[in-house]
Amino acid sequence: MYVSKFIRETVAIYTQHFEASSKGKFTKINGPEENGKPFSVVLNPKELGRRFSNPDENGHEFNKISFHYNKMIDAVGRVIDSVQKEIDTVADKSESLLSLSQQTSKATEEVAQAITGVAEVTTSQAQETSDSVSQLKNLITIISDLGIKTNRMMKHSQNSGKMNQENLELSNHVADNWKDELAKTRELGEGIRDLNKQVQNVNKIVSVISGITQQTNLLALNASIEAASAGEAGKGFAVVATEIRKLSDQSKTSTKEIIDILGKIRNNADDIANKMNVSIEGGEKQTKLIDQAITSSRNVFDINQELILGIKELEEAGQKIEKIQAKIQTDLENIAASTEENSAGTEEVSANSEEVQASMEEFTNYVAQLQASSASLKKVIEKFDFKK
Numbered sequence: 001m002y003v004s005k006f007i008r009e010t011v012a013i014y015t016q017h018f019e020a021s022s023k024g025k026f027t028k029i030n031g032p033e034e035n036g037k038p039f040s041v042v043l044n045p046k047e048l049g050r051r052f053s054n055p056d057e058n059g060h061e062f063n064k065i066s067f068h069y070n071k072m073i074d075a076v077g078r079v080i081d082s083v084q085k086e087i088d089t090v091a092d093k094s095e096s097l098l099s100l101s102q103q104t105s106k107a108t109e110e111v112a113q114a115i116t117g118v119a120e121v122t123t124s125q126a127q128e129t130s131d132s133v134s135q136l137k138n139l140i141t142i143i144s145d146l147g148i149k150t151n152r153m154m155k156h157s158q159n160s161g162k163m164n165q166e167n168l169e170l171s172n173h174v175a176d177n178w179k180d181e182l183a184k185t186r187e188l189g190e191g192i193r194d195l196n197k198q199v200q201n202v203n204k205i206v207s208v209i210s211g212i213t214q215q216t217n218l219l220a221l222n223a224s225i226e227a228a229s230a231g232e233a234g235k236g237f238a239v240v241a242t243e244i245r246k247l248s249d250q251s252k253t254s255t256k257e258i259i260d261i262l263g264k265i266r267n268n269a270d271d272i273a274n275k276m277n278v279s280i281e282g283g284e285k286q287t288k289l290i291d292q293a294i295t296s297s298r299n300v301f302d303i304n305q306e307l308i309l310g311i312k313e314l315e316e317a318g319q320k321i322e323k324i325q326a327k328i329q330t331d332l333e334n335i336a337a338s339t340e341e342n343s344a345g346t347e348e349v350s351a352n353s354e355e356v357q358a359s360m361e362e363f364t365n366y367v368a369q370l371q372a373s374s375a376s377l378k379k380v381i382e383k384f385d386f387k388k
Contacts (some may be wrong), residue, residue, distance in 0.1 A: 003281030009049030010062060011289040017069065018296025022303065026073045029055055029066040046102055075163065076304065079156045083311065084151075085376070086146055091374040096137075097367050104132055132369055143321055150315045163309060164301045171297050175290045182283040189280060192273045202262055210255045217248035248272045310377070317373065325365055331359045 017029055031054030055070050056063035107128060224242065335355065 003284065004279065005045035007286050008289065009045045010052045011286060011293055013053045013105050014065070014293045015289060015296060018293055018300060022296050026076060028070045028073050032054060032313060044108060046205060060299050061170060065167060068163055072163045072167060075159060078306070079153050082149065082153050086149055086376045090379065091371060094371040094374060095365050100132070100135065102364060118283060119182045132261060143318055147315060147318045150311060150318060153311050158308060161301065161304045164297070164304055168294065168301060170388035171294045175294060175358060179287060182280065183261055184286060185280055188272060189277065192269055210252065213248050213251040213255060216244065227275070314377070321370060328359065328363050
């Protein structure tokens with residue numbers, strides 16, 4: 001019963017952490033805060049469960065599970081923290097870029113409406129376009145850096161998934177070992193029940209021996225009576241009959257002692273069998289708890305896989321943004337060149353202004369989409385809760 005309680009407390013610790021992790025709340029498994037406690041305190045199932053689940057890379061299987069679980073929590077925490085920072089950076093930059101693109105679009109619209117001031121507007125537009133190209137180049141550099149960091153996050157997430165897979169394999173190994181021990185316990189229970197049956201069979205044999213002893217005693221008594229009737233000739237036979245009666249009495253006493261001993265053995269066997277049944281029931285409960293812990297670990301692994309997919313999608317989105325920005329940069333550079341070459345042509349200036357306006361509107365839409373995606377991803381990341 002004590003071992004069952006101790007194992008239940010140990011598994012409960014893992015179940016609590018795995019269930020919390022499956023809901024996005026990541027907490028590390030900590031060992032006991034105080035050391036050197038009296039032995040009576042250590043024997044407390046709950047305290048001993050905490051000591052048994054104390055993270056230790058070089059400890060037993062449960063210590064290793066706790067150690068690798070904490071490593072996984074640290075790795076996931078670092079990945080989420082890095083993603084959060086990069087999302088904030090993208091959100092800030094996209095907001096600035098959106099504001100800048102809106103201003104540029106408004107300026108382009110004013111150029112199209114003010115044909116009479118084409119020369120001045122063209123010069124101003126060329127300068128603004130040049131500035132936009134410079135800022136766009138800076139943004140490309142930032143997004144390229146974000147792509148590199150996203151790639152790093154991908155590697156960290158993959159390493160975290162690998163560690164979680166190892167943790168899951170260790171949990172399965174523990175579950176298999178526990179089921180083997182439970183099967184051995186059942187076999188032991190069957191052996192005790194067989195022993196009880198054998199004791200019952202011996203009781204039957206002893207009962208037969210007791211009956212034979214009583215009959216022998218009766219025959220010896222009859223022989224003594226017959227020897228007494230025979231007088232002097234039956235004295236020798238009377239002595240033999242007396243010895244037979246003594247042996248019969250001794251056999252009766254020994255038989256009673258055997259019955260008493262067998263009764264005690266049977267009672268002890270029944271008591272052991274009952275306790276064994278209780279132990280087996282407790283073991284089956286522990287098996288269910290271990291299975292629940294493994295299920296929670298699988299849920300954590302699935303969440304980590306979803307995180308990897310999310311980071312991969314973020315990386316692909318970054319690559320698309322780079323392509324779009326490269327196109328926008330080319331368009332802006334072409335617009336700047338056309339503006340300088342055709343500053344004297346009103347119609348050409350107007351056409352170029354409309355092209356710039358269309359490109360900037362497209363650019364603004366892309367930036368707005370990027371900002372919305374960053375906000376959406378930020379909400380997803382904020383659902384994760386890390387506590388040490």
